[in-house]
Amino acid sequence: MTDKLTVALAQIAPVWLDRKKTMQKMVRYIKKAGKRGCDLVCFGEALLPGYPFWVDFTDGARFNSEVQKDLYAHYVRQAVDVAGGNLDDLCAAAKKHKIAVVAGIIERATDRGGHSVYCALVYINTKGKIKNLHRKLMPTYEERLVWAQGDGHGLRTQKLGAFTVGALNCWENWMPLPRAALYGLGEDLHIALWPGNRRNTEISTRFQAREGRSYAVSVSGIFRRKDIPKDIPHYDLIYKNCPKMPADGGSCIARPDGSWLIAPVTGKEKLLIAELSHREVLRERHNFDPAGHYARPDLMRLVVDRGRRGTVEVEGDN
DSSP states (O other): OOSEEEEEEEEOOOOTTOHHHHHHHHHHHHHHHHHTTOSEEEEOTTTBTOOOTHHHHTTTTOTTOHHHHHHHHHHHHHSBOTTTTTTHHHHHHHHHHTOEEEEEEEEEOGGGTSSSEEEEEEEEOTTSOEEEEEEOSSOOGGGGGTBOOOOGGGOOOEEETTEEEEEEEGGGGGOHHHHHHHHHTTOOEEEEEESSOHHHHTTHHHHHHHHHTSEEEEEEOEEOGGGSOTTSTTHHHHHHHOOSOSEEEEEEEEOTTSOEEEEEEESSOEEEEEEEEHHHHHHHHTTOOTTTTTOOTTTOOOOOOOOOOOSOOOOSOO
16 A cells, blocks of 8 residues: 555536536536546535525525525525536546545435435546535534525545545634544545635634644635626626625645645645655654544543434335
């Protein structure tokens, strides 16, 4: 087993609110990363089919608004039905290029009826198999007007070479207990998914790396006013109120000592690539290991409920 892992951060804009075209773009970036010898490629929060930026620009909190109903209906129809095979192209690309994928998606959860959407992240292994689907525990502020709350089912880590990979969405990365759960599951490569903006990544990434004595990767999307498609509902209203660049990127990587491996990159679509060394994790764990020699499980323990919560349990169905 090699000590090294090559990671790619795909800082890209979605083809906003178009699942099929955004998927095609993601597949192209998986191919680019695979051709450059990467072992893992990461995409930002809610990239497929896009973050609900319209809420800020269309009076999103107005109750029973026809505008919000139109946009929500469009969003649900473009969201990802995992059980229905909507990620098949991503899985096929991962398998073809022998590369693992972490991607932010908007999930249309058929196990909860299929009419609500969740901000989720998916881990696809190098064989093209979906190994984890984590639904964001707590949507942030205006996101609660669009997304449902997730659960602990996806608080898991995955082995990838010498590393153990964990991931969280956006402000989940500021929640101490989910971070502690991943530390306790052996995480030493943390992936933080963001919709974009350096203000979210430049402080938190280095802190997460130093706290966990792990590599911390923040992968962000890009979103510009010019990325608003003219065929979406209420295009004129959204375009009129949208700033030039609501999401400027900010993708970056911090080493286990908290120093920059790649400082935040803003303002452009780019495939960022870096080689990580597991030896650096071990060196920094010498004086602090949050789930090992510096933990006190005799005094403090964390309980995680991994149940996938539904509203109906069917018994006796032949």
